[in-house]
Amino acid sequence: xxxxxxxxxxxxxxxxxxxxxxxxxxxxxxxxxxxxxxxxxxxxxxxxxxxxxxxxxxxxxxxxxxxxxxxxxxxxxxxxxxxxxxxxxxxxxxxxxxxxxxxxxxxxxxxxxxxxxxxxxxxxxxxxxxxxxxxxxxxxxxxxxxxxxxxxxxxxxxxxxxxxxxxxxxxxxxxxxxxxxxxxxxxxxxxxxxxxxxxxxxxxxxxxxxxxxxxxxxxxxxxxxxxxxxxxxxxxxxxxxxxxxxxxxxxxxxxxxxxxxxxxxxxxxxxxxxxxxxxxxxxxxxxxxxxxxxxxxxxxxxxxxxxxxxxxxxxxxxxxxxxxxxxxxxxxxxxxxxxxxxxxx
Amino acid sequence: xxxxxxxxxxxxxxxxxxxxxxxxxxxxxxxxxxxxxxxxxxxxxxxxxxxxxxxxxxxxxxxxxxxxxxxxxxxxxxxxxxxxxxxxxxxxxxxxxxxxxxxxxxxxxxxxxxxxxxxxxxxxxxxxxxxxxxxxxxxxxxxxxxxxxxxxxxxxxxxxxxxxxxxxxxxxxxxxxxxxxxxxxxxxxxxxxxxxxxxxxxxxxxxxxxxxxxxxxxxxxxxxxxxxxxxxxxxxxxxxxxxxxxxxxxxxxxxxxxxxxxxxxxxxxxxxxxxxxxxxxxxxxxxxxxxxxxxxxxxxxxxxxxxxxxxx
Numbered sequence: 309x310x311x312x313x314x315x316x317x318x319x320x321x322x323x324x325x326x327x328x329x330x331x332x333x334x335x336x337x338x339x340x341x342x343x344x345x346x347x348x349x350x351x352x353x354x355x356x357x358x359x360x361x362x363x364x365x366x367x368x369x370x371x372x373x374x375x376x377x378x379x380x381x382x383x384x385x386x387x388x389x390x391x392x393x394x395x396x397x398x399x400x401x402x403x404x405x406x407x408x409x410x411x412x413x414x415x416x417x418x419x420x421x422x423x424x425x426x427x428x429x430x431x432x433x434x435x436x437x438x439x440x441x442x443x444x445x446x447x448x449x450x451x452x453x454x455x456x457x458x459x460x461x462x463x464x465x466x467x468x469x470x471x472x473x474x475x476x477x478x479x480x481x482x483x484x485x486x487x488x489x490x491x492x493x494x495x496x497x498x499x500x501x502x503x504x505x506x507x508x509x510x511x512x513x514x515x516x517x518x519x520x521x522x523x524x525x526x527x528x529x530x531x532x533x534x535x536x537x538x539x540x541x542x543x544x545x546x547x548x549x550x551x552x553x554x555x556x557x558x559x560x561x562x563x564x565x566x567x568x569x570x571x572x573x574x575x576x577x578x579x580x581x582x583x584x585x586x587x588x589x590x591x592x593x594x595x596x597x598x599x600x601x602x603x604x605x606x607x608x609x610x611x612x613x614x615x616x617x618x619x620x621x622x623x624x625x626x627x628x629x630x631x632x633x634x635x636x637x638x639x640x641x642x643x644x645x646x647x648x649x650x651x652x653x
Numbered sequence: 654x655x656x657x658x659x660x661x662x663x664x665x666x667x668x669x670x671x672x673x674x675x676x677x678x679x680x681x682x683x684x685x686x687x688x689x690x691x692x693x694x695x696x697x698x699x700x701x702x703x704x705x706x707x708x709x710x711x712x713x714x715x716x717x718x719x720x721x722x723x724x725x726x727x728x729x730x731x732x733x734x735x736x737x738x739x740x741x742x743x744x745x746x747x748x749x750x751x752x753x754x755x756x757x758x759x760x761x762x763x764x765x766x767x768x769x770x771x772x773x774x775x776x777x778x779x780x781x782x783x784x785x786x787x788x789x790x791x792x793x794x795x796x797x798x799x800x801x802x803x804x805x806x807x808x809x810x811x812x813x814x815x816x817x818x819x820x821x822x823x824x825x826x827x828x829x830x831x832x833x834x835x836x837x838x839x840x841x842x843x844x845x846x847x848x849x850x851x852x853x854x855x856x857x858x859x860x861x862x863x864x865x866x867x868x869x870x871x872x873x874x875x876x877x878x879x880x881x882x883x884x885x886x887x888x889x890x891x892x893x894x895x896x897x898x899x900x901x902x903x904x905x906x907x908x909x910x911x912x913x914x915x916x917x918x919x920x921x922x923x924x925x926x927x928x929x930x931x932x933x934x935x936x937x938x939x940x941x942x943x944x945x946x947x948x949x950x951x952x953x954x955x956x957x958x959x960x961x962x963x964x965x
Binding site: 323472473518546592607 | 705706707708711713743744745746747748751754755757759760834950953954955956957958959960961962
């Protein structure tokens with residue numbers, strides 16, 4: 309049984325909490341959030357110990373094996389540092405931290421502590437992305453020449469089903485570390501590394517349509533260090549997107565063909581949800597394990613990555629996404645910002 | 654200047670082929686609608702629609718270029734020294750401090766030398782009204798009650814709950830209390846109620862982009878001195894029978910307006926109506942059902958429901 313503390317109960321943190329609560333061999337010992345409403349919700353879900361200050365979760369480290377951290381970006385470094393120094397394994401929502409310097413310190417702390425540490429590079433676990441990777445690795449499109457990877461969403465402006473204002477820290481570069489490039493681009497840059505290996509930044513252009521202190525769009529060109537393959541990353545917060553439309557796609561252009569993520573993403577997400585739901589009901593009826601969240605398509609990866617992390621905690625194996633992966637993405641983002649004349653806050 | 658009464662009034666429809674000529678269009682619209690500015694008016698408050706952080710191209714929020722043209726026309730009529738404020742109130746999910754820069758109003762304020770005001774942070778006074786048997790209380794910005802000229806600049810768009818959202822609904826947005834969703838269980842009554850308290854002297858509708866089933870470039874500017882009359886015509890353009898729009902029916906019942914005497918001048922309603930993409934909310938009303946089905950499924954299958962889907 310992995311005893312876990314869930315720190316940060318915003319949108320992602322609450323999803324991680326309900327996932328943890330459903331997992332066999334995982335016991336949620338405590339949860340923390342500054343919002344009283346979120347804590348009440350955690351209590352109603354069965355979490356006995358709830359704290360307004362996340363430090364309190366880690367005040368009795370012997371009661372825990374791991375923490376799941378989904379705090380605002382500016383609290384990533386200090387919370388991870390405290391957890392690792394308390395001898396806890398850590399699952400951390402992206403970005404790893406706001407600056408390269410903080411990320412390097414985390415890498416060092418992970419090595420020194422010997423704890424399991426994993427950053428939530430969740431897009432790697434999306435079914436369509438796994439299929440693209442399998443297709444590429446099997447040689448189906450030959451050598452990768454160019455990858456176009458894009459996601460345009462509403463970012464912090466996404467209208468929640470229950471109206472709530474966007475938190476101010478998103479638009480404070482000192483707290484958020486950046487805008488759309490750090491928020492959405494983080495995943496897209498990670499995907500290029502996933503497909504093409506480590507890379508360098510060769511071009512960056514930032515968008516400021518919204519006249520905010522952080523960018524609301526970015527186009528970044530990357531080049532693979534090993535193969536020279538180029539990656540064109542196009543991200544933004546500027547579009548009013550609503551379920552079931554999801555403006556994300558990856559196209560891998562090789563010298564023997566191409567693969568497009570849209571071939572693998574269900575065209576009708578409602579129909580897909582009904583089909584997957586029925587499959588799970590059938591699995592339950594015949595006594596098999598269900599595939600949690602498969603009916604949502606886009607949220608199943610959050611279950612899978614957390615499941616994988618806890619498996620590493622139990623087995624003592626290395627997580628598939630390392631601290632160095634998180635560091636490299638932040639190094640690339642910082643390089644892209646520097647190219648546009650922005651220095652780290 | 655305050656034209657009140659139970660009879661409706663004329664609403665002008667002006668085609669705007671070139672946004673560079675918006676000032677001319679606003680001026681023409683005001684003349685056609687019979688708006689006469691009080692030469693003594695000194696304090697002017699303009700209330701655009703900034704319901705959320707979605708730009709004017711989406712059809713959701715008032716185009717700052719329309720507000721800019723309104724400012725120019727007002728200065729033309731009242732003199733360049735007239736005190737003009739552009740105000741919007743916070744909403745349940747929207748904060749004006751971010752909406753102003755995101756939607757281009759910071760820039761407008763600089764260019765036009767007008768003040769931007771968060772109406773939720775101005776002095777508010779409580780007003781109670783009866784709509785039918787329901788007593789409704791509102792926290793109303795004093796600034797709007799005291800303004801010599803209150804100009805309402807809504808969008809022309811549809812909304813699931815109310816079918817249309819235009820002149821009267823934009824006045825609802827001026828309520829100072831942030832969590833306006835508390836009114837949603839009786840939204841139509843609340844819309845009528847707030848319009849019994851806050852009475853714009855002039856409404857100029859931004860229909861450059863209209864929002865029906867999807868955004869459409871209508872190139873329309875509407876003007877009128879009576880919110881009810883504007884909404885009556887607006888609902889026709891949005892392809893709803895005005896008598897099927899609940900807040901208009903309540904407004905008639907409460908004697909806030911009277912369809913008799915309402916008419917369009919300038920371009921024809923049909924010209925815009927024919928290109929307006931009528932919205933259908935058939936599936937939308939199933940959102941509650943979807944949530945219930947999801948909960949039932951999760952109980953039977955033992956699956957997880959993402960909390961943000963369960964909240965609906």
